[in-house]
Amino acid sequence: MASLQARNFNQRSPLAHRHVGATLGPMGDSVIVARYGQHDEKAQLQRCALLDLSNLPRVGFRGAHTAEYLRQRGYQLPAQPNQAVVQADGSRVARLSQNEYLLLGSLLDGGSRIALEEAQWQYDDTPNYLLPRQDSHAWLLLTGEHISEVMAKLCGVDLSAQAFPPGSVAQTSAARINVIVINLAEGDLPALQILCDRASADYFWDALLDAMAEFAGAPAGIDELL
Amino acid sequence: MKIMPCPLNGPRNISEFTYGGELKAMPDPSHCSDAEWAAYVFNSDNLAGVVTEWWMHNASSYWFLAERHTVSDEIIRTFDPQELFKQRVDFAVPAKVEEATV
Incomplete structure (x- = not known):
């Protein structure tokens, strides 16, 4: 079976060019990263991972x-x-x-x-x-045990577990752009749903990965979330 | 960093906010003179003392009012505009202006 290519779909994530080499899966009228390599990403998601959900309605x-x-x-x-x-x-x-x-x-x-x-x-x-909101915002998912520590490097608002429990929303500035940060876990997996300006997504993706580096953070796909 | 207490989002860095000018009573646009309307739109009182101003929290596009001392720059109080604006303001459609013929 020929692999899916983001360029063959009308709706593309603003980060589509960052997913070169990843395995894509269908998502509505578009595609989403299923996984980046052949290895199991479960441990990565639990530790510190970044997912691009921009094609999700x-x-x-x-x-x-x-x-x-x-x-x-x-x-x-x-x-x-x-x-x-x-x-x-x-x-x-x-x-x-x-x-x-x-x-x-x-x-x-x-x-x-x-x-x-x-x-x-x-x-x-x-x-x-x-x-x-589909074309105004990009949607990223930051997962794992280090989400508060990663955000503490980018954002002035206290997003620690005590101050920002599950179900909390913060509309603020992170890495100097406006974001909506929502603390809603993916099942048992601690996760922050982050919405940012779509045109700034490329910059913000790098800013997050840079902040995640000390926690061995890396991009991941959705396969292990389903 | 100076902190502004946003009525919706709580205390935030001042860099998250945009100033929106002094709070002024709007003259009736269909009956006031051009000079009155221009004063409302363009002129500021620029008082030295406690003033009420519009501010917006950028990340949530939320407009609110702040009482601030313009000399000490102390923020005394911030509050939701619904404290003052309890009803929707509707504008009558102005009568069509005939195009001048030369």
Whole structure:
């Protein structure tokens, strides 16, 4: 079977050129890195790894009626701004302000539920506005036991386990660019979901890898997460 | 680094914020004079003392209000604009201006 190539898909991660040589797998209408080498990446993920989830669907909604809209569509919402919750199907909802929510797709369904939310939204009189996030943000996943120590090198906000427990969201600056950092584990694996400006993803990828180097951090694929 | 307490996100480095100008009462755009509107848009009081200003937290695009002493640069209080703006402000569509014919 011919291997998948990112250039054959309309939707490409801003980091696609950094994944040369990696084994790609299908993800919705695009591809995602399954693994970088032939070796088992489980130990790498547990220690310190960086994954590119930019091709996984995500979308935002904002407005006075948004909470009601999302509840009607079966979402469990965080009680306070700057909190996030995992849904039963693995999708994630982060509350970014009083009336703004960010929906992150699940690896389990390739983000299809969240992609459908973006496709089905319609403009009408109710104050609930779509915020397309697929082409504005890149989505990275930082995993392993050293996530707090890595972020401490890049970010002024205390993201240690005590100050930033699972379900916390921080909208701040890391490596001098704006980021949304969400502490939501991948199963048992400690993980920070990081969204940053898509055009700056190439820079930010290197900045994170540089900070991860002392913990023997490396890029990884999603195979061991599924 | 100077710290600004953001009402939404908590204490953050001042470099995460953008200044948005003094808080001023908006004159009625459909009835005020051009001079009044220009003063509202362009002019600042530039008081020496405690002023109320718009600030934005860049990472969350969140606008809020801050009371700051312009001499000591002390931030006295920050708060959500909903404390002052309780209703949506709608603007009437202005009547079409006829194009001048020469």
